[in-house]
Amino acid sequence: MFDRRLFTNFDWTLLGVVLLITAFGVINIYSASSSYRDIGTPYYLKQLYWIVAGLGLCLTVCSLDYHMLEDFAYWLYGGVLILLVLVLVAGKTTMGATRWISLGFFNMQPSEPMKIVIIMTFARFFSRYPVFKGLTLKELVQPLLLLGIPAVLIMKQPDLGTAILVSLIAGTMLLFVGVRWSALGTIFAAAVPTVVIAWRFLLHDYQKKRIYNFLNPDLDPLGSGYHIIQSKIAVGSGATFGKGFMQGTQSQLRFLPEQHTDFAFSVFSEEWGFVGCLLMLTLYLFLILWGLGIAKRCNDRFGSLLAVGVTAMLFWHIAINMGMVIGLMPVVGVPLPFFSYGGTSMVTSMVGVGILLNISMRRFMF
Template sequence: MIDRRLLTNIDWMLVGLVVIISLLGILNIYSATAPYKIIATPYYIKQIYWLLAGMLIAFAVCTVDYHILEDFSYGLYGILVVLLVVVLVVGRRSMGATRWLNLGVVNIQPSELMKIVIIITFARFFNNFQSVGGLTVKDVLFPLGILAVPTLLIMKQPDLGTAILVILIAVSMTIYRGVRWSTVLTFSLVTIPMAWLGWSHFLRPYQKNRILDFLNPERSRLGSGYHIIQSKIAVGSGGFLGKGFVKGTQSQLRFLPEQHTDFAFSVFAEEWGFVGCLVLIILYLSLVLWGLNIARRCNDRFGALLAIGVTAMLFWHIVINMGMVIGMFPVVGVPMPFFSYGGTSMITSMVGIGILQNISMRRFMF
């Protein structure tokens, strides 16, 4: 199925960055889970499996020309919305929220897949959108509707992190497409009352607490503000060179919450210090810029939009996770792509990478 010619065009830069970050992640997971109870398959081993599985999936995504996605986009969107409804009705309860859907063999998280599907759906919509110039308020009403349905369903689960991600991806793609200033202004004016409404009707108490804790971490030293404080202590105490591999006290003594998943970066920052963080940030920045580069090099609009969407997805994951860990953003459950432990995140990110690779290696043949 895959053209032999294409193999010569494999984007090794992309592969290399992802593999290096993933390996650093596995190393970090090893340290973060060192104080955990010993289980049959350690987390870092599992993460290696997920990495391999993710690469297979990325490879699989590369094999089919991405243009085919344009035809499937609305169909995928429809299926995902149905799944989101189903998950609300019958989904397995996990961590106080209903996110998982048991499909017999694997549990899937429709909200995760929605991140990819919203990219494809928006790419398709803007690709076919004919008017020139920035989008007017009227122009954005349809994409807003496309966005609102799954977002509200995800919030209902409730999974604030994913909902925010989906919104940010859509907004990033819209801004890339170009919006008029008047549209931006109008939405700003509408958003404020909307935010108030969301605060009073949609946010769960724990979500409100997280936001309040973010604004004032001292609010509850042992409550949810605890996470932010402990994470800041971990990062800050790492200093310039860090405490050394598996020597971080905050992580080894388990002061950090979910330290192998959402707070993995915190462990890394403690043990490798500013120098380690600088290296990791450069790697991530390179990945994001390379993603943008793929979009820039792509000579068809759909491909560029897809690449922008995937890059935005990676970028916002990185920024929100890191911002949360270092106390710039509220604690929302957003993992660090390739770095946090977890199959779902790995698969989603790898699907994204597969799409980028797909676009990158087909850049000469439109």
């Protein structure tokens, strides 16, 4: 298995871009948390530990041939599904939501691995599924069930952000496989009543409130609406060149909520301005296009699907987080990959990159 070609073909560009983004992330977390009361290890250091741990996982994932995943995909899917059910039955409740499950020695949040597992499951499903001229409505039933079950379970926790993400990732993969226009049209027509039902029965009050607040932030200037207003002020006041490192008044005076996690980019925008944002956006766009390039260059269908899925996962995180920070999207707790503080997100994103590296360096293996 371990062939020299693997090393010569190693995708240093991809890893380099990712490391560059994480470096900016750590510097930014340093600034964002500098006004915090210190509790134990500072956040930027903890983030460094997570990066190291994430890299370890990333390299482990890329050292094993990704074709193995094809055999495991359904098993993993079943396992995580069981965990999702367990969370609802016996999970730990914090801040009104039950997302964690205790596995004795550590706690885990099974909705997070579901993001990766749904990618593998869809890749496995479509890798041996001949599609001509796109999927018909009938052919969509099975994959939509595969997606629907975990999505509903996650929404029940309730964790709207992750449920939407999992759906967007799967949806993007479906578009890649190809869906007939007739099927798309029918789905769109059916989506309207579904949204009405979801609004009435599945969404929690706080989630509805967030959407209301998004539509009209002045409704709740203390709660999530306040976050959007303050974040917009932070981003805008950064102007072209920013206020400078550690000089953001909005963040240093703590007007921003969760400024080291979900609103990390808002701190960055304030301190580095439009120029800094342009750089970050370029890096992220490069990452996405590179990921799609890996999918295109890959010779087998499973690998291609996998690469598209992982890239979609990163893309939607980036789009939703940035959209939220600059007031284009409602406040849903979605972190910015490689940039926001947080171990869970770092691990998931790094595993994703591991898969991309894996596919990239094995593209000449046939």
